[in-house]
Amino acid sequence: MGASLIVREYDPSWVQLFQQLRGFVIPVLSDFVVTIEHVGSTSVPGLAAKPIVDIDVVVPKQSDVLKAVQGLATLGYVHEGDLGVTGREAFIPPVNVTWHHLYVCTIDNAEYKRHILFRDYLRSHPEDAKQYGDLKLELAQRYQNDRLAYTNAKGDFVREILQRAGWK
Template identity: 65%
Template sequence: MASPIAVVAYDPEWVLIFEQIRDFVLPAVSDLVIGIEHVGSTSVPGLAAKPIIDVDVVVKAPEHMRIAVQRLAALGYVHEGDLGVTGREAFIPPQSMMWHHLYVVPVDNLELKRHLLFRDYLRSHPEEATTYGELKHELAHRFRDDRGAYSLGKSEYVTGVLQRAGWNG
């Protein structure tokens, strides 16, 4: 059984954890990537979040995906496939590292564009981040053991934020 959903207050240490992950991964893929992005709620200062860092490794072209998967496996990452998101490859981190979500995506991937637009909008609209954090706290309390209901409860708000940010994907 999965652990209960826990949404906690923003922790500035999340930036440092992201940097450790980035610095571990980057040497293995530096020739393939245009960047490694901290995405998700932990990447927005002041936003309450589940304390799990989300990382998008952005490769220059789709043909670099397979090579990146192989190199990350050599670091100890376990490839999980796309987990239902076409064009994005997910990984379980090495046992020696703190749990995090790591994805490899090509630069033109729609999910990457959505992640960055959402993150950047919340970073530049702290009142939206506060409202979203309050919603996440309430949903985590109400759906403590139901990740599907928790995610569904956020989806309408996320869609609204993306629309306000100019998403048309």
């Protein structure tokens, strides 16, 4: 992955890519998965985003996380551990598949709940989504080679949206 940060105008093909990826992983997860959700900015119609699809694979309980890790490994996913987010396991996709972020967590995971709350709020408040998209386009220009600064600069807006959405 190149160092420079790219944020693009919304692309409806992101939804199709999510559907394809969901179809790719579901055979090894279908026995126990609760849901597979398209999260992150690519999941909000009209929202500018880094063109990388984020997927949350949600399982009932902690023991199912291990089953998911094993199942995904058979498809070529590489388990990266929680990357500092407790209870949410991250994966590197197989080499022959479009780059994306895939996470596995349990239904009661706080990060998952936050993802869904944020996504659903922006989906139902297009004016806030537009504002967020504009902010991201501007920040991506300003912090082209500094992902951390970009992420930190978005933080206040993200926290404000989560608060409005009822995050405690």
